[in-house]
Amino acid sequence: MRKPIIAGNWKMFKTRDEALGFIYNVNMNVPSSEYVDSVVCAQAPILRDLVKRQGDNLKVGAQNMHYLDTGAYTGEVSAPLLENIGVSYVVLGHSERRAYYNETDNEVNKKIHQAFRYGITPILCVGESLELRESGKTNDFIKGQVVVALKGLGSEQIKELVIAYEPIWAIGTGKTATAEMANDTIKEIRNVVRELFDNESAEAMRIQYGGSVKPANVDELLSMSDIDGALVGGASLDPESFLILVNAAVKK
Ligand code: 13P
Numbered sequence: 001m002r003k004p005i006i007a008g009n010w011k012m013f014k015t016r017d018e019a020l021g022f023i024y025n026v027n028m029n030v031p032s033s034e035y036v037d038s039v040v041c042a043q044a045p046i047l048r049d050l051v052k053r054q055g056d057n058l059k060v061g062a063q064n065m066h067y068l069d070t071g072a073y074t075g076e077v078s079a080p081l082l083e084n085i086g087v088s089y090v091v092l093g094h095s096e097r098r099a100y101y102n103e104t105d106n107e108v109n110k111k112i113h114q115a116f117r118y119g120i121t122p123i124l125c126v127g128e129s130l131e132l133r134e135s136g137k138t139n140d141f142i143k144g145q146v147v148v149a150l151k152g153l154g155s156e157q158i159k160e161l162v163i164a165y166e167p168i169w170a171i172g173t174g175k176t177a178t179a180e181m182a183n184d185t186i187k188e189i190r191n192v193v194r195e196l197f198d199n200e201s202a203e204a205m206r207i208q209y210g211g212s213v214k215p216a217n218v219d220e221l222l223s224m225s226d227i228d229g230a231l232v233g234g235a236s237l238d239p240e241s242f243l244i245l246v247n248a249a250v251k252k
Contacts, residue, residue, distance in 0.1 A: 008236025
């Protein structure tokens with residue numbers, strides 16, 4: 001049985017004070033990590049403050065990371081630093097980073113290897129544009145992203161990896177993929193992983209859905225066989241709404 005995982009991706013929202021207020025509000029009320037993994041992914045400068053205050057049932061993640069240990073890369077954040085300050089997860093290959101910072105599947109692949117080297121769980125984001133969805137190329141496109149991103153990984157790493165299927169046209173638009181549509185694509189992703197690795201790893205690996213997930217649609221999405229959680233932008237910013245999402249996952 002796969003344990004559900006709900007991760008808030010705060011993107012470039014929340015000052016330190018706002019983030020600490022959030023943690024103060026939710027820490028005591030997050031359900032046990034026995035039933036659901038609850039994560040918030042924040043901007044790099046406040047990660048340490050959040051880690052220090054995270055309770056047993058809430059973990060902290062970064063939103064990006066470089067694939068090298070050190071070097072002259074102004075403005076980047078390294079895995080050794082994230083490990084050093086106790087960050088547990090890192091979102092990699094988010095469609096916003098692919099679109100605005102030209103991140104490629106090859107770079108994402110190197111970042112995934114780097115995250116595993118430092119004991120940080122990667123959340124690999126994949127997803128198609130509306131144009132690809134409408135021209136029936138979704139599965140081929142996502143297969144391409146997955147094949148390159150997972151190159152060189154071992155079965156044990158695949159079991160730890162989290163994939164977030166985020167159709168680009170559903171992010172921040174209020175348009176959600178129907179639960180069936182999301183589940184079908186997620187099943188396809190699992191099949192690709194099964195072909196590349198083995199059945200056991202593919203069945204163990206958790207795949208989230210992301211794109212306008214909110215309290216009103218989370219139950220339906222999580223009721224689907226292959227949707228193991230959610231990566232949530234807007235609806236993860238408010239403590240009350242975040243708690244509804246993580247509690248919904250407990251029922252899965
Ligand atoms: P929204 O939940 O705001 O649509 O964002 C989804 C997302 O990009 C999470 O990574």
